Amino acid sequence: MKARVFVTLKPGVLDPQGEAVKHSLGTLGFAGVDAVRQGKVIELDLTETDSTKAEATLNDMCEKLLANTVIENYRVELLP
Amino acid sequence: MKARVFVTLKPGVLDPQGEAVKHSLGTLGFAGVDAVRQGKVIELDLTETDSTKAEATLNDMCEKLLANTVIENYRVELLP
Structure with missing residues (x-):
């Protein structure tokens, strides 16, 4: 089973990379x-192959490694 | 109008960051x-506000700045 995890900075957290991209686009x-x-x-x-189990595992992975939950949000998406 | 751009390495291009994540998960x-x-x-x-124009602009942004089209693919997604 394929899955995608999106990790984004929480609103209010400074994002220098995003600011740099914005400036360069300008x-x-x-x-x-x-x-x-x-x-x-x-x-x-x-x-x-079980989507419920896969989602639980992915959330666990995010909490433990993929995201820094102090400053980042994550979203898990299972692909068919 | 809000939009998301996904930039991923082309298949076959070495991805050390992905390998490191895989190893750490193990x-x-x-x-x-x-x-x-x-x-x-x-x-x-x-x-x-025009979605056709926005998509054209976003593709242009990807070609010129957001993605390195030699090694990366990009996908544009407009949010409602």
């Missing part, structure tokens, strides 16, 4: 960009 | 992880 002539936030996407291939 | 006792690939997700707030 320099390149792209107007009308109000805000940019950058996060991570992690694609996993799991041998688990 | 160390933490998560078995059954076949492959891990890590990419970026960029969330943008655009003033543009």
Whole structure:
């Protein structure tokens, strides 16, 4: 089973990478960009076939390794 | 209009970050992880309200700045 995990900074947490992208887009002539936030996407291939179990495992992985839950939110998406 | 851009390494391109995550998951006792690939997700707030124009602009942004098209694929997603 394939899965995607999205890890993004919580609102209010400073995002220098996103600010740098926003500034560079302005320099390149792209107007009308109000805000940019950058996060991570992690694609996993799991041998688990039960979607409930897979989701539980993925949430556990996020809590323990993939996300820093103090400053980051995560979202798990199972692919068919 | 809000949009998300996903930037992932092309298949076959070495992904040391993904390999490190895979290894760490193994160390933490998560078995059954076949492959891990890590990419970026960029969330943008655009003033543009026309979805066709916004998509064209986002593709242009990816080609010029957000993705390195030699080694990376990108996907644009407009949020309602």
